[in-house]
Amino acid sequence: MNRRTRIIVWGAAAALVVAGGAVTIARTSDADEPGPIVAATEFTGPPPAPPRTCGMSLLPVPDRLGGTVTAADPTGRIIVGQSYLDGGHKQILMWRDGKVRKLPIVGSLTVLTDVNSRATAVGMQDSPVGPAPMAYHGGAATMMATGGADGGEAAGVNEAGTIAGTLGQHPHSGVPARWAAPGSEPERLPLPDGYRTGHATDIDEDGTIVGDLGDRDEPYVWFPNGEHRPLPLPDVDGEAATSGSVRAVRNGWAIGEGDYSAEGGYPSYRSVRWNLRTGEVMVFDRLTRLVAVNAYGWWVGAAEGAILRTATTVTPIVGQKGKTIIIENPPPATHAATISDNGRTIAGQTPDDERAGTAVPAVWRCT
Numbered sequence: 001m002n003r004r005t006r007i008i009v010w011g012a013a014a015a016l017v018v019a020g021g022a023v024t025i026a027r028t029s030d031a032d033e034p035g036p037i038v039a040a041t042e043f044t045g046p047p048p049a050p051p052r053t054c055g056m057s058l059l060p061v062p063d064r065l066g067g068t069v070t071a072a073d074p075t076g077r078i079i080v081g082q083s084y085l086d087g088g089h090k091q092i093l094m095w096r097d098g099k100v101r102k103l104p105i106v107g108s109l110t111v112l113t114d115v116n117s118r119a120t121a122v123g124m125q126d127s128p129v130g131p132a133p134m135a136y137h138g139g140a141a142t143m144m145a146t147g148g149a150d151g152g153e154a155a156g157v158n159e160a161g162t163i164a165g166t167l168g169q170h171p172h173s174g175v176p177a178r179w180a181a182p183g184s185e186p187e188r189l190p191l192p193d194g195y196r197t198g199h200a201t202d203i204d205e206d207g208t209i210v211g212d213l214g215d216r217d218e219p220y221v222w223f224p225n226g227e228h229r230p231l232p233l234p235d236v237d238g239e240a241a242t243s244g245s246v247r248a249v250r251n252g253w254a255i256g257e258g259d260y261s262a263e264g265g266y267p268s269y270r271s272v273r274w275n276l277r278t279g280e281v282m283v284f285d286r287l288t289r290l291v292a293v294n295a296y297g298w299w300v301g302a303a304e305g306a307i308l309r310t311a312t313t314v315t316p317i318v319g320q321k322g323k324t325i326i327i328e329n330p331p332p333a334t335h336a337a338t339i340s341d342n343g344r345t346i347a348g349q350t351p352d353d354e355r356a357g358t359a360v361p362a363v364w365r366c367t
Helices: none
Strands: 014-017 024-027 054-058 067-072 078-084 090-096 099-107 111-115 121-125 132-137 140-143 152-157 163-167 175-179 198-203 209-213 218-222 228-230 243-250 253-259 269-275 281-283 288-293 299-303 306-309 314-316 335-339 345-351 359-366
Touching (some): 054 345, 067 111, 078 111, 078 359, 090 111, 163 209, 175 209, 243 288, 269 288, 299 335, 306 335
Parallel strands (some): 111 152, 132 152, 175 198, 218 243
Antiparallel strands (some): 014 024, 024 099, 054 359, 067 345, 090 099, 121 132, 121 152, 132 140, 152 163, 163 175, 163 198, 198 209, 209 218, 209 243, 218 228, 306 314
């Protein structure tokens, strides 16, 4: 899918509060369910003309709170995120075509990391053992099965509703997993000889899953035919990568990062884009950060400011400047977190013009 950085439940008929975790789960009525919308398209032809400019509008947030965007569906019509409450808790939000709903899910660890075009969303929530995988599907938010593991995280969901994530508390004991559907038991993904842990971060439409091997932090891919292998990290300026991971995958384009620090030195991360179909690997400058990728391999992220990059163009993502704040607590920067498959809708956050040190969710329409 296209997210990341790539929040759920409407209405409220019943609620459950887990002691010590401060998480609220509520079942919604059928009327609250957004229903199917246009599914993601197969993108096999040439890409469209790249956008030249992106205009921003703020997304509404209940109670005038600050907030962030965490994921969007491939069309860009459904966006999920959160606003911030007292005590470190977060209120989960969902926007559909720019209209916000405050969802009755609140927690300190709760976050949604992905959503598809049918409003099935996945992430993690507070539990007595720590973060635990969560899914919103069919009008309800539920804790997902962990196969006996102590919690975990659901990280990505495709249009078929198949989910990728991690069982256990990564990185110390986590293992990559796949769920056929939100209510299914998890299937542990195979690990190569000599490895005990791993982390699945996203799933493509054909079922390809990306992540890393936890023992040595090596980027990795699991294909739907059962094959699995490491993803290469080429040398840069004579330096070999010491570790790496994959953040997201969409239509065969995977993005992540590698650590190119000298032996014994401070980490020196570089963003990486893999073409899983051709084997091409692109390593970017140290100041470039890839956050989300779409079906054409276009990405949003940061390179001396938020940008949208295509094969031939770079488009600035310009937000609000926000109020000045003391240097000990620097203000939030404009951050692009998601990109739609057609490259015309980007979501993220920008500094609040009215409240110093606060970010507010925003969407950019590109033409």
